[in-house]
Amino acid sequence: MLVVDLDGELLVPLRAVEEVLLCLGLWEYEERQGPAADVEPLRLPAPLADRVALDAVQRLLTALAPTQSLGAGRGRLFAPDGCYEHAPLTALTMPAADIDLLSATAAALGHPALDADIAEVVDAHAGQLGDTYRWAGRAGLVSLLARLAGLLDLAATYxxxxxxxxxxxxxxxxxxxxxxxxxxxxxxxxxxxxxxWALGSGIDRYLY
Structure with a gap:
């Protein structure tokens, strides 16, 4: 697959959802160690339960981080006449299963019937998206995760x-x-x- 260097923009939603999943994983662990008798136990939906989504997100972060904010030292990509530079691309191989899990994670976090306590955790950590994107919150995070999964799963062509x-x-x-x-x-x-990724209005082809 090809990954475009957007100066770290692709990593922001992954880091946000990693924080969400770390919190949910700790919550799940603590409840299993000592569940409260008078409280309904936490039941995370797949693939949020048992660190499945968290492990996939962390593998994706490890794979994608070296493709972002490369700088000239990693080699530049020029047009045929050399008068302008393209946004860098990296050829990368990633497990399709992890991309599928990212898509499933977005679907689970965006489900209308998501537990209200879980949704509150998502909203709290998704607020950091406002530093990079026009909108934040749960809906913004879910949208970005779904689009990132689609970008990573872009069909191969000639x-x-x-x-x-x-x-x-x-x-x-x-x-x-x-x-x-x-x-x-x-x-x-x-x-x-x-x-x-950008709904038609975000990836610059050229670096002037």
Whole structure:
């Protein structure tokens, strides 16, 4: 797959949901150790229970963190005439199961029947999204997680395969000037990423 470098923007919802899942995991653990006799026990829905979602999110964070805020030292991506620089892409392999779990986590956290106490935890930690995005809260976090899962699950095409082959062929840390065919493939791929992640209005193709 191809991951676009958005200067860490992709990591923000993952870190927010990691905090949510850490809290829920601790809550679940404490209730199992000493459940209160007069309180309904916490029952987390799948995949939130038993750290399943948390482990998947942490694996995704570990895989994605090195693809963000790369800087020129990791090699730049230029248009054929060299007059402008593209937003960097990284060719990456991640388990499809973890992406599926991310999508399922978004669905579970956004479910209308989600336990009110769990929803309160989500809202409390999702507030940090306001520093990066126009909206925060549970709905904002769920939307971002679902779109990130879609971005990571973007179907492979001739364009993505062409770009992946070029990126993997260049020596680490070196600049890369795209051919005309690769430039066209980049433009089409960036448009697809735009529609999935930024709803058509967020991923810049060029760094001036």
């Amino acid at each position: 364009d993505t395969r062409l770009l992946i082959a070029r990126l993997r062929a260049r020596p680490p840390g070196t600049d890369c000037t795209l051919s005309e065919a690769e430039e066209a493939a980049y433009a089409r791929t960036a448009d697809r990423m735009n529609r999935m």
